[in-house]
Amino acid sequence: MPTPLRIAYGDHPSQFGELTLPEGAPRAVVVVVHGGFWRNRHGLELGRPLAADLAAAGFAAWNIEYRRVGGDGGWPATFEDVAAAVDLLAGREDLPLEEVVAVGHSAGGHLATWLAARPGLPPDAPGAGPAVRLRGVVSQAGVLDLVDAERNGVGNGAQADLLGGGPDDVPDRYVLASPIERLPLGVPVVCVHGTDDVNVPIRQSERFVAAAGAEAELVVLPGVEHFAVIDPTTEAWAACRDGLERLLGS
Template sequence: MIDAYRSSAARDWDAEFANMAFVPGADALPDRWATDAATYRERVAVEEVAYGDGPRERLDLIRPEGPPRGLAVFVHGGYWMKFDKSLWTHFAEGARVRSWAVALPSYPLAPEVRIRDITQAIGRAVARAVALADGPIRLAGHSAGGHLVARMICADTPLPAEVRERIGHTLSISGLHDLAPLRNAALNETLRLDEAEARAESAVVHDPLPGTRLTAWVGGGERPEFLRQSRLLALAWGGREADAACMVDGSHDHFSVIEGLRDPDSPITNAFVG
């Protein structure tokens, strides 16, 4: 069997990034996430902690029942322009049951800020969260959140040395690691990426921190561009002495791929905190 890949200069970039348009029933997902997250908060204690002065610079911390094994950080997606921590609380369950403290930050959104500003905000969020739980750190992020956690382990990371040294593994789920194509999509009317920022914020052109362990996890049923982006980061960083892998998860779409984070025994939870 021959496995071939060909890119095209005439790609429809709006379609490549239109995840909801290609998943039946996706319009109902934000309401479902909000309901499930609110129900989860009724039975699990959540501490809200400020990590900056801005109204969105807040994170939720969920502690396990006993002493934590370490800190697991999950950064949500939404193309850097949508959502906040309140929709994702229930995705902490898998890691929490496995005795990890879980931090879920909100962050400032475009167009009020640039993507480079959001990267710096997540750096502040992680630095604040690590003061709340001892032990190793695991990072995970979905979609735009995958971009943000990958940026935490680039050589130009905003994290201080004492924080980056505790990061044992980073899981970028359906992450965006090559931002140049976004300049060709309608999304850029909000993101306002220019050539310089797109390059500076693309993890694929950066060297990873020494000793980096990264898994780029992506659903097999996702848009072709998301498969390309995950494979690209693993290939690029694997050539720069990182322990990098790409895992294509069955036929999952861009949204079902994160559902396993709710299950402490799922393969994706094991990749996150195993």
């Protein structure tokens, strides 16, 4: 397994990422964004097996950490962090920055898709004016409609914890933070979701794809639960890898 290179993008202990490079020149860069309902319970260790698999397939994998709820995260810190982590790649001559995509699981699927929406954000919004733009996203059971998720109890109030209130309390934050509210993104999104997911119902991906139209694709995994998509030994992860290949035109 290639040894990841730890790179800090800020002074906080959670402001860093791990860059895993392939042998030879990388085909593309894949930003890996872990989940955990934006809470401090889980970290980028969830993304390490995926980063290793991606590097073995010829990709540079940038597995990012960020401040989470309970660890100085929330609005706007979590969003500022993932944006800064991606922008740190700017100027690296060893990486093909015209070929940057993201893959994210659960809350990481939300953040990965939000990263793709950055070019369309108002100039004063967190994450506006990206130095590095994504070509596309694979959302693995992503939370893509924050209003619907909060009103239907996804994550037991995780969205309100992230944004500092519910949709009726801080509506402007939901407009800026929820991927479905940022459509059209201008880049494709592949939504991979299992029908047996009880953590993030497939309704989240269905609603996003229906709203996005031709910009998005839904890959339904019959009988698959929430965590199979981040296990490199599964067909569920293979479906995610296939999605990345489609985004890159392979």
